[in-house]
Amino acid sequence: MRKPETIEPDPWHFPRPELAEGYLRAFELKLSSARGLFARRRMGKTEFLRRDLLPAAAADGYLIAYTNLWDNRSAPDVALVAALTDALEPQGVKAVLTKLGQPLKKVRASAKLPGGAEGALEAELAQQAVDKSEALREVLKQLDRQKKPLLLVIDEAQVLARAEHGDFSHALRAALDIRKGSIKVIFAGSSETTLREMFARASEPFYNWAPLEAFPLLGDEFVAFTIKLMNSMARQVLTLKQGKRAFDELHRTPEFFKRFVERYMLYQPQGEEAALAHTKASVFSDEHFLKQWTEMNPADQAVITMLARGESDLHAKEGMAKLSVMLGKPATRNTAGHALRRLQSENAVTRLALGDYRIEDEAFAEWIRRRTAPKH
Ligand SMILES: Nc1ncnc2c1ncn2[C@@H]1O[C@H](COP(=O)(O)OP(=O)(O)OP(=O)(O)O)[C@@H](O)[C@H]1O
Ligand SMILES: [Mg+2]
Known part of the structure; x- marks a missing residue:
């Protein structure tokens, strides 16, 4: 059963408010109702979506829903419907359950369980017999009754491109098509090829549905932010130049740079060279x-x-x-x-x-x- 997700604040998170605003403005101007973003692994897509974009959208009055399909690659349909359910009020969740034929008694009992009605719905969804496309339609119908628009973020969306999920993907596309005004979608993923195929092949459910673009990568400002924060705690400070060099040597990959910073902090007497050598050896020899x-x-x-x-x-x-x-x-x-x-x-x-x-x-x-x- 899934707990409602909360994200711990992270002082090391480099915020990207302008980037988040940019996506939200484009939706507001109705330039597009869906976008596809790709970047290589460990470049900061998920962190941006969860820590910058979704909170900014919520502050702007959106209902928000997030799902990472890679974690649920055998059942992306269940994961998607469950994510949408998180954006519903408990009343709405119960209405969906009733529609799906879940006896009301069971719902009342499960409302007392951890996870409440959402948990009951997710458990119900996971059953073989439940038609996932119908569940999707019911959840969306409930969402239609809300006054607020919805931002749906589908992380690792390339999972939907797999043939075995074709029926559900078609149902999803059809349902989203008629709600372009009220539901905005971000598709993100690390496999550019598969994402491209998803949007560029006429036979695919999401053909021509979202423009696909490179996710802007973290650069020198991120390095400057991290080095400054680190220096405020370190006994031996690093220069920005040293930080940039480490970032470059680690192929400008934020995750590896953070590991370097951590190593440097913990073993300061050994110095920057040693920390970089250690980080390279560990990240490139997993x-x-x-x-x-x-x-x-x-x-x-x-x-x-x-x-x-x-x-x-x-x-x-x-x-x-x-x-x-x-x-x-x-x-x-x-x-x-x-x-x-x-x-x-x-x-x-x-x-x-x-x-x-x-x-x-x-x-x-x-x-x-x-x-x-x-x-x-
Ligand atoms: N804005 C940021 N501020 C600070 N650290 C960041 C930021 N973005 C990413 N990182 C660091 O990089 C790591 C990887 O980021 P993230 O998981 O978002 O990458 P991803 O592009 O989603 O990768 P994958 O394709 O493997 O899912 C994070 O765990 C974090 O340590
Ligand atoms: Mg990710």
Whole structure:
């Protein structure tokens, strides 16, 4: 059963109020009713959506709903309906339950349980027999009775693109289509390829539904903010220049930079160089990379290694020759093609353009490069 989510305040959060305002203004001006945002992993999408955008929307008079479909990838329909339910008053939740055929007695009893009526609805939804699309329509009908507009944030939205969720996605699109005035939607995700397919393929439920754009990344202002806060607590201060260098060396990834700052704070006598070296070693050598790696077949390993080294001429003669050497047997065009398809479906690799591929997780790319770098 899900507890209503509250987020603890975090002094290390670098607020981005202008960015949040920008999205809300665009909705207000009716320039769009949906937006799609993508950025690579660990770049701060979720943190922005939850700590900046949703609170700003609530302050602006929106009802808000958030769901992360990656955490619920086997049942995104349940997760979505549950998130929308959080925006309802208890009365509305009960009305939905009644519609879905849940006996009222059971509802009353469950209202005393932790999680209350929402919990009862989520438990009910998870049952096989419940038609998720119908549940969605009922929840939206209740939302229609509210005076306020709703901001729905769907994080890791690419899960909806999977074929097995097609029926529900179609129902969702149809339901949102007729509510463009009252429900604004943000789709976010780290897999640019899949998000693109979701919005650009005529056969997909969300075809042409939201413009897809790059999520603006954190930069020097974030570094300055973090270094300043750190210096207010540290005995040995760091200069902004040192901070920027560390940020660059960590591929401008906010999560890794925060780990560097933490390491520096805890081991100040060892200094900045040591903290950076430690952070790099730990973030670029995670155990799960080894697991991810060993689960790949040799062709996938060879192809992803070439991509990590910036060699994307996979189908060209030289590329195939290199692949053959790595595999110890002749590679064909199909070898690379099949491997690329598998790597994309596992979200390990994304296709930017024809013949132009990139590893989704820069830390994994770095790990692969380090793994295969000649030892001195
Ligand atoms: N605005 C911010 N201020 C301070 N730290 C941040 C900020 N944004 C991100 N971070 C740091 O980076 C980490 C990763 O951010 P977040 O989880 O939002 O990334 P993401 O883009 O959603 O990644 P994923 O694609 O893996 O879900 C956070 O846990 C936090 O430590
Ligand atoms: Mg995220």
